[in-house]
Amino acid sequence: MIYRIVAPEAGEILVSPKTGSVSLAYNGNPIDYFDRDGRLLGSQVGDRHYRRGLDNRLLEKYRPPEEGEHVRNEVPEPARQRLITAAYERAGMLADAVSRSSIECRPTHPSDMALPLSAREALAGFLNPILAQGFERLCVEAMEFQRMYAPVSILPPDQYLSVVAQLTTGCSYNRCTFCNFYKSRGFTVKSADEFRRHLSEVVSFPATFARLRKSVFLADGNALSLPHTKLLEMFGVLHEFFSFVPSQVCEIRERYAYRKSHPHSYEGVFSFVDGRAAMEKTVDDFRELKEQHLRRVYVGLESGDDALLTFVRKPATRSEIIDAVRRMKTAGLNVGVIAMVGVGGDRFASTHVEETINAINAMELGDGDIVYLSDFVNHRGLPYERLARERGIRDLTSLELKTQRNGIRAGLRWKDPGKPAQVSLYDIREFIY
Numbered sequence: 001m002i003y004r005i006v007a008p009e010a011g012e013i014l015v016s017p018k019t020g021s022v023s024l025a026y027n028g029n030p031i032d033y034f035d036r037d038g039r040l041l042g043s044q045v046g047d048r049h050y051r052r053g054l055d056n057r058l059l060e061k062y063r064p065p066e067e068g069e070h071v072r073n074e075v076p077e078p079a080r081q082r083l084i085t086a087a088y089e090r091a092g093m094l095a096d097a098v099s100r101s102s103i104e105c106r107p108t109h110p111s112d113m114a115l116p117l118s119a120r121e122a123l124a125g126f127l128n129p130i131l132a133q134g135f136e137r138l139c140v141e142a143m144e145f146q147r148m149y150a151p152v153s154i155l156p157p158d159q160y161l162s163v164v165a166q167l168t169t170g171c172s173y174n175r176c177t178f179c180n181f182y183k184s185r186g187f188t189v190k191s192a193d194e195f196r197r198h199l200s201e202v203v204s205f206p207a208t209f210a211r212l213r214k215s216v217f218l219a220d221g222n223a224l225s226l227p228h229t230k231l232l233e234m235f236g237v238l239h240e241f242f243s244f245v246p247s248q249v250c251e252i253r254e255r256y257a258y259r260k261s262h263p264h265s266y267e268g269v270f271s272f273v274d275g276r277a278a279m280e281k282t283v284d285d286f287r288e289l290k291e292q293h294l295r296r297v298y299v300g301l302e303s304g305d306d307a308l309l310t311f312v313r314k315p316a317t318r319s320e321i322i323d324a325v326r327r328m329k330t331a332g333l334n335v336g337v338i339a340m341v342g343v344g345g346d347r348f349a350s351t352h353v354e355e356t357i358n359a360i361n362a363m364e365l366g367d368g369d370i371v372y373l374s375d376f377v378n379h380r381g382l383p384y385e386r387l388a389r390e391r392g393i394r395d396l397t398s399l400e401l402k403t404q405r406n407g408i409r410a411g412l413r414w415k416d417p418g419k420p421a422q423v424s425l426y427d428i429r430e431f432i433y
């Protein structure tokens with residue numbers, strides 16, 4: 001159902017509830033997005049898009065006039081407080097308007113016709129949680145979040161709204177020359193009791209346990225690198241805190257219906273692994289993890305060109321990664337394969353495209369798998385920057401990046417052409433948890 005409120009002083013406001021979230025659009029723009037407990041998720045104000053993280057940081061993205069490149073910033077104070085507060089003030093104004101204005105309801109689903117609440121009652125149900133929140137409360141929640149978690153440095157885009165279960169911190173390898181996700185911390189592994197304490201905090205923390213979150217992400221960088229028996233023990237601990245949609249419920253529609261009737265059940269467990277760590281797992285290991293509701297594993301292929309993989313010091317070769325992915329697929333898992341667009345600059349461009357296509361095609365991906373094309377970011381001060389400079393390697397221009405991205409995409413083939421994998425963009429600069 002979409003609710004249309006026409007207020008004399010404020011114009012048209014559309015309230016669009018979704019499972020786990022609600023958007024409020026004021027004359028088309030600005031638009032604010034909240035979770036169903038009233039936390040601001042993000043806003044669109046003019047041509048600027050904002051996303052708020054649980055640590056209360058605010059990321060801004062926009063495209064300046066006359067320039068092709070998006071600008072992405074973390075919003076500094078006092079602009080951050082002003083933007084977040086403004087979203088809550090708009091909601092307050094809307095709540096006032098609801099009591100005095102005409103409300104039109106536009107059903108968006110057949111079941112909307114039988115809704116038991118009046119429009120005003122339904123709107124109060126969406127707006128009251130928002131009115132109970134505000135900048136100060138979000139700050140308090142952010143402090144609690146930072147106490148519970150080491151910084152959540154990165155997730156795959158389809159997992160931005162997962163519940164993160166931080167079994168490990170850092171990356172067990174941590175030597176890729178371009179990667180800055182975990183440079184500030186070593187690799188640590190929680191004991192079963194520490195993991196239990198962490199999860200008991202996570203499930204009692206309302207922001208991570210909100211209805212919006214559909215899956216559990218086993219973090220950090222390389223949690224699946226743990227020895228198999230230890231991993232099984234830790235999956236056992238996960239099951240003490242989370243329940244999952246049974247794997248025999250296969251169809252998306254059925255899984256959705258199951259989750260609706262079991263509101264505290266999750267789609268499954270998702271996690272990263274590097275190619276070398278994945279090499280140490282057998283098909284049976286992966287099968288056992290699947291039985292424990294592991295659903296999709298994300299692997300950074302980055303490139304199919306072995307010379308480039310050596311140059312950036314990835315831990316595994318192209319054939320090792322292909323082999324590991326095939327074993328996961330044989331075990332019935334889905335995979336997310338990440339290829340970097342532009343890594344290796346002008347020097348490696350042609351072999352990178354050709355060999356990356358060949359490597360991904362050799363994985364025989366299909367329905368339920370994802371190929372992420374992630375633009376390479378040359379972080380200042382990391383070894384890649386120095387090594388590339390020493391070898392006279394130039395970063396690609398945005399036009400060259402686009403050509404490379406399109407070239408890789410055009411070359412991809414699937415095991416069954418009728419059941420393709422999803423191909424999506426992955427911009428690590430836009431991540432916020």
Ligand code: SF4
Pocket residue numbers: 171172173174175176179180181182221274300
């Ligand atoms: S394996 Fe992944 S997380 Fe670890 S250093 Fe390399 S790119 Fe970063």
